[in-house]
Amino acid sequence: MSDILALSIYATPMAGFLAIYTWRRRAHHRNSVAVRDEATEAGLTEPASLHPIIDPNKCVGCAACISACPEMPGHQVLGLIHGKANLIAPTECIGHGACLAHCPADAIKLVFGTERRGIDIPTVAPNFETNVPGIFIAGELGGMGLIRNAIEQGCQAIRSIQHKAAGSRGNVLDVLIVGAGPAGFAASLAAKESGLRYATLEQESLGGTVAHYPRGKLVMTAPARLPIYGKFRFRETTKEQLLDFWRGVEKDTGVEINYGERVESITRSGNHFLISSDRTSYQARTVLLAIGRRGTPRKLEVPGEELPKVAYRLVDPEQYRDRHVLVVGGGDSALEAACAIAEVPGTVVTLSYRSEAFSRAKPKNRERVEAAQADGHIKVLLKSTVDLIDSDHVELSHNDTRIRIDNDAVIVNAGGILPTAFLRGLGIEVDTKFGSA
Numbered sequence: 362m363s364d365i366l367a368l369s370i371y372a373t374p375m376a377g378f379l380a381i382y383t384w385r386r387r388a389h390h391r392n393s394v395a396v397r398d399e400a401t402e403a404g405l406t407e408p409a410s411l412h413p414i415i416d417p418n419k420c421v422g423c424a425a426c427i428s429a430c431p432e433m434p435g436h437q438v439l440g441l442i443h444g445k446a447n448l449i450a451p452t453e454c455i456g457h458g459a460c461l462a463h464c465p466a467d468a469i470k471l472v473f474g475t476e477r478r479g480i481d482i483p484t485v486a487p488n489f490e491t492n493v494p495g496i497f498i499a500g501e502l503g504g505m506g507l508i509r510n511a512i513e514q515g516c517q518a519i520r521s522i523q524h525k526a527a528g529s530r531g532n533v534l535d536v537l538i539v540g541a542g543p544a545g546f547a548a549s550l551a552a553k554e555s556g557l558r559y560a561t562l563e564q565e566s567l568g569g570t571v572a573h574y575p576r577g578k579l580v581m582t583a584p585a586r587l588p589i590y591g592k593f594r595f596r597e598t599t600k601e602q603l604l605d606f607w608r609g610v611e612k613d614t615g616v617e618i619n620y621g622e623r624v625e626s627i628t629r630s631g632n633h634f635l636i637s638s639d640r641t642s643y644q645a646r647t648v649l650l651a652i653g654r655r656g657t658p659r660k661l662e663v664p665g666e667e668l669p670k671v672a673y674r675l676v677d678p679e680q681y682r683d684r685h686v687l688v689v690g691g692g693d694s695a696l697e698a699a700c701a702i703a704e705v706p707g708t709v710v711t712l713s714y715r716s717e718a719f720s721r722a723k724p725k726n727r728e729r730v731e732a733a734q735a736d737g738h739i740k741v742l743l744k745s746t747v748d749l750i751d752s753d754h755v756e757l758s759h760n761d762t763r764i765r766i767d768n769d770a771v772i773v774n775a776g777g778i779l780p781t782a783f784l785r786g787l788g789i790e791v792d793t794k795f796g797s798a
């Protein structure tokens with residue numbers, strides 16, 4: 362009798378716990394499958410850079426990797442399916458690598474690229490120099506993503522450059538830094554701190570990829586040291602706060618960065634490099650490429666494109682409230698930008714594309730545009746090209762006719778020139794990784 366009583370005292374709560382555990386695991390499984398299927402249906406299956414692959418034979422389903430991922434719970438990157446960890450939203454993975462560090466079963470490997478899509482990684486020595494002596498690479502371009510890594514690498518690369526370049530004479534700089542994302546910004550501060558003669562050219566604005574995060578994005582990072590300024594201790598902040606902080610450091614330190622200036626070519630000339638930008642040219646003993654992996658947006662090459670109302674990415678649709686906006690392009694970014702702006706009250710949106718159909722875009726985006734067009738929220742001009750951009754209007758060729766449209770802003774989403782071609786053009790060796798470390 363007493364045995365039965367003891368059994369029921371322990372068995373009942375055990376059965377309760379087991380039921381709750383099983384219910385939660387099933388709910389987790391269902392949710393993970395839904396996230397994975399949604400990502401697959403939307404074609405979002407290829408991670409941008411470094412990401413985990415999980416060996417199901419080793420995974421014990423403890424979910425430590427899921428809890429460790431800094432992007433959770435805002436973004437569901439990893440999930441459990443049939444009791445095993447899976448990368449359920451591959452494009453949300455930004456390569457923190459915390460999953461690897463927390464896995465007790467050694468089931469995770471971090472790799473670049475997948476079987477279907479290779480990722481080009483330049484060959485870089487431990488001192489950040491490429492196979493082209495005098496050209497260095499730091500930050501995400503070299504394969505190592507994340508803000509803190511980019512900052513660290515920018516500083517370390519300058520230390521290597523210092524040994525090699527200091528003491529240049531005449532008009533020759535010690536180092537020309539390309540890009541002012543976290544790597545290029547930190548490198549510029551380090552160059553100033555070290556007394557190097559430097560110039561930093563940035564085709565857009567301070568912050569690089571960070572400046573293009575969605576509004577209010579929570580940024581996870583780790584404390585790091587910025588030269589001249591000292592330590593900063595953020596772990597979690599917003600995109601806006603981080604950019605404000607960097608702008609403050611820029612102002613306080615007096616570090617100089619030339620914004621809106623794009624490097625177009627780099628050639629060797631004797632014992633230094635000749636760097637041509639879209640404004641002028643420079644000579645430098647060494648070059649540090651901190652250009653990230655997003656590439657350079659393709660330009661339209663039409664008169665008026667230099668006006669400040671022309672942008673190459675949509676950051677915040679709200680800024681176009683009550684404006685006449687022209688979006689140029691036929692890929693997903695163009696269609697998504699046009700639809701997002703058209704949802705803002707008071708906007709008048711025209712979408713111009715040179716081909717006769719949006720065949721490159723996902724069906725979901727094509728349907729969105731068709732619906733917005735039917736409701737009169739977007740005017741679509743297929744087989745059209747932009748001829749001229751002026752302060753208050755644009756002119757386009759459409760069906761052999763020149764048309765003029767009132768305009769306050771232009772967003773060009775005409776694709777980009779990826780860094781690989783640029784690197785190969787400089788003679789830098791690039792290795793394509795298909796799911797290897």
Ligand SMILES: Cc1cc2nc3c(=O)[nH]c(=O)nc-3n(C[C@H](O)[C@H](O)[C@H](O)COP(=O)(O)OP(=O)(O)OC[C@H]3O[C@@H](n4cnc5c(N)ncnc54)[C@H](O)[C@@H]3O)c2cc1C
Pocket residue numbers: 455499500501502505506507508509511539540541542543544545562563564565566568569570571574575579580581582622623624625651652653654655656657
């Ligand atoms: C959506 C998203 C969310 C992320 N969230 C986080 C996060 O929470 N925490 C984290 O640590 N990391 C995060 N990352 C990753 C992080 O943003 C990048 O790893 C980091 O910005 C890389 O820094 P970088 O300086 O190497 O390159 P980038 O930040 O890409 O900067 C490169 C700069 O070079 C400029 N450039 C390129 N070509 C030229 C040229 N020819 N001439 C002049 N300038 C040029 C570009 O305009 C750009 O400003 C995220 C990334 C994405 C996409």
Ligand code: SF4
Pocket residue numbers: 415419420421422423424425426427445446463464465466467468469
């Ligand atoms: S931490 Fe390792 S063992 Fe645990 S679920 Fe993730 S991959 Fe599997």
